[in-house]
Amino acid sequence: MITLYGPARSSAGRCLWCLEEAGVAYENKQVDMRTKEHKSEAFLALNPNGKVPALVDGNTTLFESMAINFYIADKYKPELLGMSAEERALSYQWSFWASSELQDPIIQVFIQKVFMPEEKRSQTVIDENMAKLPAYFQVLDNALANKTYLNGKNFSLADLNTASVVSIAPHIGLDMSPYKNVNLWLNAIGERPAFQAYSNLRKG
Numbered sequence: 759m760i761t762l763y764g765p766a767r768s769s770a771g772r773c774l775w776c777l778e779e780a781g782v783a784y785e786n787k788q789v790d791m792r793t794k795e796h797k798s799e800a801f802l803a804l805n806p807n808g809k810v811p812a813l814v815d816g817n818t819t820l821f822e823s824m825a826i827n828f829y830i831a832d833k834y835k836p837e838l839l840g841m842s843a844e845e846r847a848l849s850y851q852w853s854f855w856a857s858s859e860l861q862d863p864i865i866q867v868f869i870q871k872v873f874m875p876e877e878k879r880s881q882t883v884i885d886e887n888m889a890k891l892p893a894y895f896q897v898l899d900n901a902l903a904n905k906t907y908l909n910g911k912n913f914s915l916a917d918l919n920t921a922s923v924v925s926i927a928p929h930i931g932l933d934m935s936p937y938k939n940v941n942l943w944l945n946a947i948g949e950r951p952a953f954q955a956y957s958n959l960r961k962g
């Protein structure tokens with residue numbers, strides 16, 4: 759049995775979504791961030807970075823949410839990786855793009871708007887990072903022209919890992935209306951039973 763550590767409303771969420779897509783049995787163990795359980799000796803043995811998520815599957819222990827998703831797909835539902843070398847390359851491309859390009863400005867704004875007490879909030883950090891987002895969203899919108907999913911017709915990790923980052927954008931006040939293809943893509947994803955199961959986990 760796979761054990762995924764971390765709450766659905768964290769980076770662990772995209773792994774829970776992937777487990778739902780793979781249709782594999784798993785247990786989701788909560789890690790109490792308020793009591794710093796993620797910094798405890800027991801948790802550091804699973805993820806020495808002291809961050810969620812961590813995955814344990816038999817003798818395999820992994821950290822890094824998108825890498826965990828590649829493992830889940832490879833082992834339990836390989837079609838999620840992509841059906842050809844070219845499709846698999848797109849899964850890597852979009853996952854690396856989402857984690858190394860898109861995620862940072864979104865998270866910087868999220869931290870300022872959601873976690874930072876008002877008196878410490880930096881409008882400069884918010885403005886600088888919000889200004890980076892339209893160019894990224896235009897890249898994604900162009901890539902999705904005349905396609906249901908990033909690989910074409912088939913849903914893959916390219917979509918899952920990218921959408922897990924993109925879906926934070928409305929919560930930081932980004933105007934999504936110019937990105938028509940992105941909105942159609944998010945609607946198609948929203949109809950997936952695995953996405954709905956994951957959304958219910960997020961609602962707690």
Ligand SMILES: N[C@@H](CCC(=O)N[C@@H](CS)C(=O)NCC(=O)O)C(=O)O
Pocket residue numbers: 768769770796808809810811821822823824
């Ligand atoms: N790149 C990591 C990021 C993990 C991460 O930052 N997790 C956050 C929650 S979303 C965390 O555990 N933060 C606690 C901390 O930094 O002390 C991944 O994708 O797994």
